[in-house]
Amino acid sequence: MSDNKKYYYIKLKENFFETEEMIVLESMPDGYKYSNILLKMYLKSLKHDGKVMLNERIPYNSSMLASVTRHSVGDIEKAVKLFKELGLIETFDNGTIFISDIQNFIGRSSTEAERKKEYRERIKNESLMISGQMSGQTSDISTPEIELEREIELEKEKDNTSNQASMETLFSEIWKLYPKKTMRKEALASFKKAVKKGTSVEDIKTGVEKYAKHLDANKNWLKPMDGGRWFNKERWNDEYQVEAGSGGYDTSEYDDFF
Structure with missing residues (x-):
C-alpha cells in the first residue's frame, strides 16, 4: 500500500499521577485498578480522536472494554461512572465514550492552536449529528450547539471546578x-x-x-x-x-x- 503505517502514542507529563483527579482516583478502594483502566481507554481512543471506538462505526461498550482491558464488566462500569464524576470523560448520546483532555496527551506541532481548533469543531459537529440522529430532529440544534460551544470555551475552568467539587464531596462525607x-x-x-x-x-x-x-x-x-x-x-x-x-x-x- 502507498500509505505508510501510522503509529499512535500517548505523551504524559511527569506529574500526571500528581494531578488532583489521579490522586483522588487512586486513593479510592481499587483506585490503581481504575487508573490502569483509564490509561488503556486513553490508548484505545488515540486512533479515533479521543473517542473510545472499535472502528469508525462501533463504540466500545462495557463488555467489549472488559475484554480488551482484561478487567471485569463490573469494574469497567464502576470506573466509567467515576471517570465521568471526575470530569475525565464524557459520553455521547449513542454511548460513545469521549476522553475530555485527549489533546493534552498527544505530541505538539507548530500548528498546535489551529489543530486544536479544527479538532474541537469536528467533535462538536459529530456530537450534534449524533444528537440529531437519536432525537430525529436534526434541524433543531441551536440549543445543544450553543451549550457545547460554551463547554468547549470553559473546558479548563470546568475541569478545575469539577476537581474541587469532587474533593469537597469526599470531604463532606467524612465531615x-x-x-x-x-x-x-x-x-x-x-x-x-x-x-x-x-x-x-x-x-x-x-x-x-x-x-x-x-x-x-x-x-x-x-x-x-x-x-x-x-x-x-x-x-x-x-x-x-x-x-x-x-x-x-x-x-x-x-x-x-x-
Whole structure:
C-alpha cells in the first residue's frame, strides 16, 4: 500500500499521577485498578480522536472494554461512572465514550492552536449529528450547539471546578462522621493537603470512625477536639481504644499546650 503505517502514542507529563483527579482516583478502594483502566481507554481512543471506538462505526461498550482491558464488566462500569464524576470523560448520546483532555496527551506541532481548533469543531459537529440522529430532529440544534460551544470555551475552568467539587464531596462525607464540626474551612484545607501528599481517603475516613467510637466509649470524661485541629494534626494516624474505660488519658484537646 502507498500509505505508510501510522503509529499512535500517548505523551504524559511527569506529574500526571500528581494531578488532583489521579490522586483522588487512586486513593479510592481499587483506585490503581481504575487508573490502569483509564490509561488503556486513553490508548484505545488515540486512533479515533479521543473517542473510545472499535472502528469508525462501533463504540466500545462495557463488555467489549472488559475484554480488551482484561478487567471485569463490573469494574469497567464502576470506573466509567467515576471517570465521568471526575470530569475525565464524557459520553455521547449513542454511548460513545469521549476522553475530555485527549489533546493534552498527544505530541505538539507548530500548528498546535489551529489543530486544536479544527479538532474541537469536528467533535462538536459529530456530537450534534449524533444528537440529531437519536432525537430525529436534526434541524433543531441551536440549543445543544450553543451549550457545547460554551463547554468547549470553559473546558479548563470546568475541569478545575469539577476537581474541587469532587474533593469537597469526599470531604463532606467524612465531615458528617466527625463529632465536633468546628473549623470546617481549616479541616477541608488539611484534608486536601493530606490527599495531595498521597494519604488515602479511606484511611482518613477509618480514622474518623475510630476516633468517634473512642469518644463514645469514654464520653463520661473525654471531649472531642475541634475538627480543624484534628485534621491539621493528622490524628487519623493515631491508635484509639474503643472499649469503655480503656484506661489512660487522651490529651488531644490540650495538644496546643504540650
